């Protein structure tokens with residue numbers, strides 16, 4: 001990246017002035033610079049908008065090539081405009097001054113959300129992801145590198161409201177100053193802000209250990225292990241933005257997939273990447289990994305554990321093989337005029353030949369159908385032949401045939417009954433016969449993953465046939481009636497089945513339907529592009545017009561949209577958050593989507609709640625990248641105040657004694673409180689408690705956010721006591737000041753105040769014991785209250 005020496009601002013003009021005057025002069029200088037940077041942003045927006053307007057709808061050359069070029073130009077300008085529009089807030093947030101040589105001023109750079117250059121192509125603003133911006137994140141008082149000073153710029157709109165300096169090479173810094181952590185003032189100011197219900201980027205205050213995660217190389221598997229609130233999620237999202245910036249050519253084509261624990265969580269994080277100017281990322285959950293299936297139903301812990309077990313891969317394989325049958329004896333098909341027959345050996349041969357084809361079940365089926373139809377056609381011809389020959393045979397029996405007829409019969413005796421054309425025709429005719437079709441479908445049906453698993457789980461005998469290696473109790477846990485809704489634990493199994501079954505004809509038909517619907521989708525997409533770019537309403541760029549321009553060969557969809565709709569899409573990089581929850585089967589589904597094994601795996605083994613989740617990272621990853629995954633630990637907790645973290649540390653010591661608790665940065669807020677409330681009194685007390693807590697966390701900026709995290713047993717009672725609160729992992733949950741959640745639903749989220757109801761119940765219900773309680777009490781950024789029935793569980797003994 002090119003660099004230019006930006007002359008150090010003429011702050012020395014204020015030499016000798018009072019500190020307040022010096023501050024005011026510095027603010028003026030920075031304001032000038034920041035205004036210049038915004039002016040440049042405006043100019044670039046206008047230019048991108050101009051390009052978008054100027055791309056001719058149909059002119060500029062005819063034919064496919066010209067259309068492709070127009071499409072590319074529109075997409076590039078739209079993307080650029082999107083990025084420029086997304087970075088308005090806090091466009092520039094930092095400045096670094098390098099030490100100069102021999103008393104001269106060193107290079108100065110301004111650091112911001114994107115890179116901008118002036119008319120002479122000199123850098124005005126350095127993208128935070130660029131190498132030149134790195135010292136902004138890595139310099140510490142004890143190892144400042146070449147930095148003399150780091151300055152944080154706090155903007156309010158486009159106005160520079162405050163400046164924070166850290167001076168690195170000034171003689172006379174005290175030992176105390178040297179020990180202060182990087183950007184502490186800026187960081188703490190950020191952390192003390194009330195929660196809005198949405199995660200925001202932390203680009204101005206990324207800490208050194210997070211910076212290492214964010215800038216780690218693209219290749220291989222990087223595990224980011226860290227306790228609650230250590231910024232794993234936020235670092236992983238910044239890493240996605242960094243990788244897209246650094247490897248744009250590969251990743252824009254292949255896409256980046258972020259897998260999160262549930263839809264609420266995705267909603268919570270969805271603004272971070274667009275805020276960093278990146279929109280080409282697919283956010284999904286394990287339950288939505290398979291296009292066309294949306295699994296939301298809850299699964300019992302026992303069934304979830306069995307379905308997550310690796311032995312299910314073999315069970316699904318056996319279930320597919322179980323649908324490739326031969327009749328016990330000969331195959332007999334009753335048609336209108338005769339009973340067709342294929343002997344057992346021929347049926348066996350047809351199945352074996354189809355199986356020998358290295359292809360998926362639905363593809364192998366075509367060969368099986370072909371072979372079986374052929375055998376049936378031959379059988380029918382033979383039967384017809386016999387019928388036709390009967391009068392002749394009678395004549396032979398009764399008195400001989402004329403010599404000429406005998407001659408003819410001898411001549412044609414060795415001729416095949418049908419030539420190739422006859423056979424083709426006969427097979428086609430048989431295939432139209434519903435009886436024939438039903439017989440063949442009974443032996444080797446065309447299957448969708450949904451049909452395979454729905455029929456399997458509803459059929460105890462089939463389960464017993466394919467469940468080698470599973471106990472009766474485990475098979476019993478899999479049984480459920482047909483028509484039951486899909487659960488998240490089903491999705492990796494459906495994905496496994498999809499892999500083994502291949503596309504069925506209905507998928508092809510669905511594709512055709514999708515193609516037909518594309519035109520409408522294009523227009524919708526175009527409208528969204530225009531809206532998000534703020535250019536809707538320009539007379540010459542209406543949505544239909546833009547859709548027309550983009551209609552050349554397929555839909556004008558972004559990489560992210562195409563990838564999300566394609567089960568077989570191979571992503572350039574995959575980020576898995578709350579990765580400790582993924583089962584062995586879910587890992588198979590994830591790995592299928594990233595054959596290059598370029599992954600960031602983010603989680604905390606101490607927070608594993610799911611019965612099928614990870615006990616260690618090696619358990620899940622060694623199978624795919626033996627000894628080749630690397631682990632980076634985050635050790636500082638930016639969320640939970642020290643007093644709450646002390647309690648969490650006591651819980652952790654019991655539930656995961658081998659895990660080190662993270663060090664809290666925040667030392668504010670009251671100690672956690674315990675309130676004994678008998679279940680019968682919950683309806684009366686809870687609303688009061690909630691109201692009091694909301695009053696505590698309200699700030700000038702608005703009301704705070706509160707979560708009641710309750711055990712399953714108390715969930716209904718809590719909901720009834722708080723009728724105005726949102727409940728469950730719904731998208732609305734994030735917009736409501738009060739939300740009622742289970743510990744599982746609260747995973748990854750945070751709130752100003754948290755009320756944990758029935759801690760003993762939460763521990764008793766958690767498949768892993770106290771992990772869910774650990775999750776629940778570490779969601780608070782300011783205040784924690786524990787509401788218990790009789791006595792507190794031992795894990796929370798210090799609250800007594």
Ligand SMILES: Nc1ncnc2c1ncn2[C@@H]1O[C@H](COP(=O)(O)OP(=O)(O)OP(=O)(O)O)[C@@H](O)[C@H]1O
Pocket residue numbers: 187190191199200202205206207210226227228229230231232233234235604638639747748749750778
């Ligand atoms: N460098 C930072 N600057 C400002 N805020 C930060 C920084 N790092 C983390 N935070 C804030 O700390 C909070 C916790 O971060 P995050 O949710 O990423 O943690 P986590 O490790 O994923 O937690 P959990 O395991 O509990 O889900 C968030 O509000 C995040 O914005």
